[in-house]
Amino acid sequence: MTDPRGLTGQHTVPANGRDLSDPHELQRDIKETRERLGETVDLLSEKLDPRKQAAQHKQQLVIAGSAALVAIIALVVWRRRSS
Incomplete structure (x- = not known):
């Protein structure tokens, strides 16, 4: 069963198939998540900037x-x- 975060079962193997019990895989997953989050924040900041909207x-x-x-x-x- 998959939850909204993309994790399955015991929350150790996400839907993308990575084994998060491996510290290197976990670190890589965290790094990629931070990068995606940073890109999302940048896009939202750009959309909400009043000067750019004007x-x-x-x-x-x-x-x-x-x-x-x-x-x-x-x-x-x-x-x-x-x-």
Whole structure:
């Protein structure tokens, strides 16, 4: 039976077939897990960085801001003409 961590039975042999009772295999598994975790943290940090998000959405923000400005100007002109 496999648990969510990928371990089977006595939690000594993960689903990938490594024997974690061997200290070298255990160290290698820990090293690989740390590397994957580090990559995941880097990706999450990049996704959550407000500066990078703003840069990625800059064009959309400029278009939305321009549309809002045009709408405000049109409203002001319309109100002046209807008065």
